[in-house]
Amino acid sequence: MSKVLLPDTIPSEGEQIFNAAGIEIIHGTGRSAEKMMQEGSDASAVLIGTQNFDAQIMDSMPNLKVIARNGVGYDAVDIDAATARNIKVVNTPFALNDSVAETAITELLAISKNIFWDTKSIYDGQWNYKKTHPGNDVFGKTVGILGFGRIGHVVAEKLAGFNVKIIAHDPFAKATENVEMVSREELFVMSDYVLVHLPAIDSTKHSIGMAEFKKMKETAYFINMARGVIVVEPELVQALQQHEIAGAALDVFEEEPLSMDNPLLELDNVLLTPHIASNTIETKRKMAIDAANDIVAILNGDLAKSVVNP
Helix, strand or coil: CCEEEECCCCCHHHHHHHHHCCCEEEECCCCCHHHHHHHCCCCCEEEECCCCECHHHHHCCCCCCEEEECCCCCCCECHHHHHHCCCEEECCCCCCHHHHHHHHHHHHHHHHHCHHHHHHHHHCCCCCHHHHCCCCCCCCCEEEEECCCHHHHHHHHHHHHHCCEEEEECCCCCCECCEEECCHHHHHHHCCEEEECCCCCCCCCCCECHHHHHHCCCCCEEEECCCHHHECHHHHHHHHHCCCCCEEEECCCCCCCCCCCCHHHHCCCEEECCCCCCCCHHHHHHHHHHHHHHHHHHHCCCCCCCECCC
16 A cells, blocks of 8 residues: 655645545654654655755655655755656645735735834834834835746736736746836836745745845835745845845745744844745645645556656
8 A cells, every 4th residue: 555644734635635545644743854754664655845855865765656745846855866766746836826926915015014013013012103114005116026937927916906017027938918027137126026936946046135135226125935045145134234125025034944043033124924825724725635636646657737857
């Protein structure tokens, strides 16, 4: 009987798919490499989150045929090692577009209106904090989308009713009715809000730093819902400290969980959330279903929906 390791709990709909296919579920007790290696030693499949999954872990699972990534990014998986071992890697790119787009726009609005700090001021007994920290309207502003793939398109669609100008940069995408394609430099220069929706690949890692922040308006906001590794985090901190930009909303970080000594926590012009862009009941259910179906397909020798390696 094939076995699937679940280091994390998943919605019951995913487990039901495994049960119907006769696949035994190994309920893991942790996401560390040591735990996965120990508990998944005879697993044929594994369904992971954002934790690293390298060649050493793969070699500890000699029966492994598929690694499923509960999400769209798969940068934490050593794709070359998996391919060399004839292990398929799948993800769930169709399950989370709306959720991530909704969260991106929520954070855009929240950082614009200073929602977090105004809310905190009530609990701190500082009702008049708002008088010296007014927010900003989004109406009439320019929103730049860096990375105009599936999620970027959905973000643009949802922003259509906000009466903003939408521009985007992506060398592999074309303009749409409401979105003007511009150069990368123009996007940073023109935007009042820069939304990052790039994949974390070699060409994008640490590709946004002080040079880009200096191109931005001093009144502009930087919003990253993609991967923390895309940004040179110390340079973002410096840009925020020196008010090169007005603020930032960040859902992802170079190191996660965010350490309590991270200088971002000392700034009052940031909105920080703990990687929650797809953390909704509905989206987690969709991801579990998509990942489980692809695992079953591969273990049965059938074609999977979202294979990311040859």
